[in-house]
Amino acid sequence: MSATIHRLGSRPVPSLEPMIELVAGDLNLVNQVILDRMRSDIPLIPELAGHLIAGGGKRMRPMLTLASARLLGYPGARHHKLAAAVEFIHTATLLHDDVVDSSDLRRGKRTANIIWGNPASVLVGDFLFSRSFELMVEAESLKALKILSGASAVIAEGEVNQLTAVRRIDLSEERYLDIIGAKTAALFAAACRIAAVVAERSEADELALDAYGRNLGIAFQLVDDAIDYVSDADTMGKDAGDDFREGKMTLPVILAYARAGDAERAFWKDAISGKRNSDGDFAEAVQLVQSSRAVDDTLARARHYGQRAIDALGSFASSAAKDAMVEAVEFAVARAY
Template structure:
């Protein structure tokens, strides 16, 4: 990178509070992400044509590729000179894609990223099996990085994700779910993979434990912030429509922070509404509208975003052990973006 670009990035960071974006991190990781995308395309192939067709439906469906981007950014942050980060980033994306495919089956989703979900087009059986295929491919890719600790970290993250998903399933339709339980769930189902995606960059680069931990912290806090904002947007009267069906959490009876806070702050009439709605007895468009109205009255979308902002600040603080650099600034801005986004 030229000094000119570097200085323009640092310059930019001074006004990033105004409108944080992913532009910097996207630009700095673009060459690496080209390599990652090539690995993804090569390794989703199979002699069984349904596999690349179904996997491609989701993989080329325009996700943000946040997680693999974090692996590439992390490798740049620690000054890694090798090439293993591309395989690892692709593995991280495959694990994520596998969980999305299985989530769509689990939730009976109709939409994913604004398109028909894979299970709707290809059916549940193929969707489950192609998830399994991608999950296996992820481990094949990791073996390529020739590092057992990386395998341990990502295998453990995968187990924790599954635990978080089952935990969420158990908590579904239970209005008494506590904030602490909810935070446990999102730490497992979302933040664990963000943390692992970041940490493995330091591991392949053979960096000291302190740097590994700092990257893990950054990813974990960012993951929590990211999920909190996802959950806020689902009830945000001002947010644009998301890719997934708006109000899905409400109809699925998932207890997310905006609802947990609204239930805690509500009067008895509102609490009865939440009990009936989360139990699944109130799930019409009008019921969703009422939920959004109650949540707006108590300001719990804003409170959830505020909580996310605190996690984003912790993520940023975790990076302070690294010397200032354009990629560090871009990663800081990415944390702010995760919170500021409206979609």
């Protein structure tokens, strides 16, 4: 065991490259599964699904499955289909999310619902969910099937929870964390945990990888929500201020509102209710979240959850896989800087 202690910020320029290089061969096999299972006699299905799947995403979630398997020294191939299933679940939720949010951009490109319409996006999302469950069954692990199907249900619950929380100025930080824990972190956790299942490792290893993925997922979403108030469309891959205009009470807004005076609270109430959503209003919102240190504190929380993710790997022996998974956390948090 190495005596090195990993802390966030210890590396000058965190990168996802070590993880990408670690799993490159496995990821090629996963991509083959993805392309094969996107096939359909209905041309619109592979066309629309391919638009999003080939749209520049880093395949973060399936890479976590592959890296976790490498961490455990798993020599088999059952995780390839499970990693593809993870990507299909993720892609299906993105298709449905863009319909719910009426989004125009995804990873800097026009969303599928803008190009093909809402009905096609929803139905192709359903197709990908179905393909993901086929792959889970083919992996021949009832426990992995239970974990991923459970995560799919939790993600849906998180999306509904978020939908009912839109334009709620009184949204608590606790409920916000419940929402992102479900809609984002649940799939990160499941993606990591299933590697321990197919590798037939102990429940302690399962739970450690679950904790790694879950805390990484929360940190990842916290950074995403902070970036909405400090970045632009080219950096984010979506329109700057989307969350603001949709009336989403993300943590930067929750904190800024809690720290606001009467006049600022009146602004936030009007903004979140949809009465103030112009470019000028968004510029004012950016100024308020930054002057109140709400963005700084959101990123501090992201670093806290990132450190918890790193700590969860403490029981595993030092290896290239462990180092890559640590740096993936640092990369996720550093995206906002």
